[in-house]
Amino acid sequence: MASQNRISQAKIIQKIKAVGQAMLALGLQNTHSGNISARWGKDFFITKTGSMKGHLEDRDIILVGTDEPRSGLFQASSETGTHQKILSFSGAALHAHSLASVLISYRHTSLRPLDALGKLYLKEIPVIEFEYPVGSPEMERDIPLCLQNHPAMIVKTHGPFTHGPTLEEAFFRLTVLDYSAQILFWLELLGTPLEKLTELNYPSLPEYETPSGKLATQDEELINQFRRTALDVFYLELSPFHTGSLSVRNGQEMLYSPQLSTPHGFLADQEIKRIPLEPKSDDYFIQLHQAVYRYSSAKAAIFTHSPWGMIQALHQWSQGQNRVIPADAEGSYFYPAIGLSSPSTELTQIVELATRYKMVILPGLGVLAIGHTPGYVIHHVSSLKNICFLLTHLKVMQRQGLVKNMGEFLNKKGRDW
């Protein structure tokens, strides 16, 4: 029992460190801000006050009692009381300084995500204003109360708290929240008529599940390909943590990795499944990958929930457009245009568009790229990020009068590609 405890204790500490690094990498913290906690039996671990989240060491992760106070309190974070109460009904809690969430909090009393992940997994995220929005007793009282009914909330001008049964799920929710906030913020900045987006219907998606680490292949080369792709998806911010999927075709089956987006420290959990192309799965994402191999000659496919892709796709969709046309040389060279398709479109049509354009964006839901290898398909989605980033900023520049007509930069061929 004692050694079992030690193992899981070591594992929790390792995961807290990994989340700390991952949060820093995504810019969800400054070097010292935020905090991470996870329950351990009757007690819980929390990051030490003022610790550098990107460089957490064992001594920076403090054990604190949920019922009985422990000496760790001397070193614990200033939000310890809030975490302690959240952990009375949850397994892990995170507090971050997601800048997009703070921006949303300046003008909204709640965040209503427009994208499918935010809508499904977070629903409506309350924004709560506190007179003293850092470590105050009022926060300690009200935030846990709020989180009893919500997976996440935002402290106005400060940042979000998320929680979940596991550290992974709390972090998943945090990144989904951050990306939803980014999408909404930029769409508002672009002057997008948001009411036009309400007609978008998203398919039902599977519940969040922590990947099991099971590998249905021994092929180290393939495993490495999957791992590299997972890391790139995470660090290039192509999809929230543990979202997205990657597959390669293998005869009448595919090797498939769900919950793709993975930072260092979590790679051992990455899962590769062996799934036949028939029968059709109940899982929307598996169906999509199955459809790719049934209706195209692609050898690899990736699906990510790229926030920049979503911003552009939703904006274009609200304007009645059915494509995104790059405005940069590299993007234009590879992709004269990228097709848009309603998220409720039949899978066969989605695959057909992907075949034509190398990738297809389902506004609010994600982007599917298909090709020969994992390396080939991630190239598409990472290019899409750059294309959409530039388009979005160019549009803002145009609204500010810094460029006259962004149309002149759009790929000429793209209009009728």
Add this chain to the structure above:
Amino acid sequence: MISGYNQRGISVDLSSGKIEVFPLPEEIITNYLGGRGWGAWFLHEENQALVDPLSSESILVIASGGLGGSVAPTSGRFSIIFKSPLTGTIFSSNSGGFWGHIFKRTGYDVLLIKGRAAQPVYLYLSEDKIELIECPELWGLNIPELTQQLQAKYSPQAKILGIGPAGEKQVRFASIMNDLGRTAGRGGGGAVMGAKNLKAIVVAGRKTFPPFQREKYQTGLAQANKLIRSMPVTSKAFPLLGTAGLVKLVYQHDMLVHRNFQDTSHLPENIEKISGETLRRTIFRAPRGCFNCRIRCARLTQVDHRQGEGPEFETIAMLGANLEIYDLPTIARANYLCNEYGLDTISLGNTLGAAMELFEKGGLSSPETGGLELCFGAGHLLEELVRLIAHREGLGHELAEGARRLCQKYQAPELAMVVKGLELPAYDPRSTLMQALGYATSTRGGCHLKGGYMISLGFFGGAREVDRFLVETVADHVVDEQDSGCVADMLGICRFAYFAFSENELSRIYAGFTGVDLGPHDLKRLARQVIDEERRFNLKAGLKASTDTLPTRFFTEKIKIAGRQRAIDRENQFAYMLNKYYEIRKWTNDSNLKTNKIHPK
């Protein structure tokens, strides 16, 4: 006219019975602020450097803090400043409770006690009465008895400060107690009072102090209180666990003293027995706090049918871990006795540790101990040893002289874990180089608090944390923390409040309260001048820069800390840090010191 001060003090000459009220010059108020600052100034003015502290020439300064009389958090602290009979240095010792707050409200800021009474006396002080009263009947009483008798005579609201039998017997580490369980513990102030035949000081005051600028005062208070409520150390750790909560943490950092500083290794199960968590589960009865303090770190505890305050972290460490006595009830019982007799538990535990090492190494034999087997772990002897020391009986007479004199007598000066004669507290300096430098340079000798309370930066300083084994840049941190501690001592603020706020908030509160607009940097600058003044006193008293060092053990005996065998490298680490320290303070290592003293016209 400066708000928030009475601008006057009282001088009591116990030899002649003469009592004088004197004005406190404005420049002394604004340059020295109060508490420790005034102590440094008065001791200099009264030429105390060369006097025998236990003679009638010595004076005792009792000074309220610059924020005394305000409602700033933890502002009830006051300082007692004297030349120490233990160290021969200037010695500023402070205490919390309620006495200091009420003292200020009697209408006086500072009290100078001079001379020696022919008979035991006590002083009564209220807004309309100052009286010296002979009290041979109170001599010999312990602190609870003394308090009970004086409160019965005056009122339960009267606040009592006094000495127990240890002070009367001039034990060199006798403390001055107030409000029963609060203490100006270190340096032997109790012995100075005892030598003067002054048993107690009773205060009863109700004066109030309207702030000079209410809005500024209130916003400063609101911010300070908010920070106290929001920082886990002040809102949770200390209130829930008391200072005893540090036991495990200090142990985990290989810093908790053991066997007279021979190493820092304890069995985890032994630490569990004396931890703050265990204290909370077993002997804890209720939290206690000083005036206007919501941190409330003090503990009311109960063992058998006795209740009392403590044990605090230092007591657990020095009477427990250091002596290998891992039993909370035993430690608590000894602690209760120390509070009753008026003894400093740090010096006591350290001196006993030295005696036990001497005994185990053959330097002290059974006939000399009166047959006591003075071995580490001898918990059954603890209460008896406290009694012997407090009454200077048998071996207690020698132990009452403190570790330095004891070890010198038995020709083993290297076993005295002291700096400038002050017994080191519970943190092994090999585990935090900042602490090592702090001990060596503190103007009152081996003290963690006046040395800068560096352990807090070593492992619970949050973003301010400084690596424990860093050498470069460390001197700057030590100077800075010592200066901050001095600001707290001048204003009468508890050092623990600094876990939540600092000079930023204090300067605002102070300006709002008094109208004296000093920025955070000004406060530090004044503190630095006070530390210079204290240094100047020590040099005049004959101390040399060579006393800015540590016991040899810490340079020569390696122990396992943070996974490695470590001692302090005298040349590359210690001398380097010390020279940097002198450079920053503009002290030269041959003991000279630039003078920039302020003189009232």
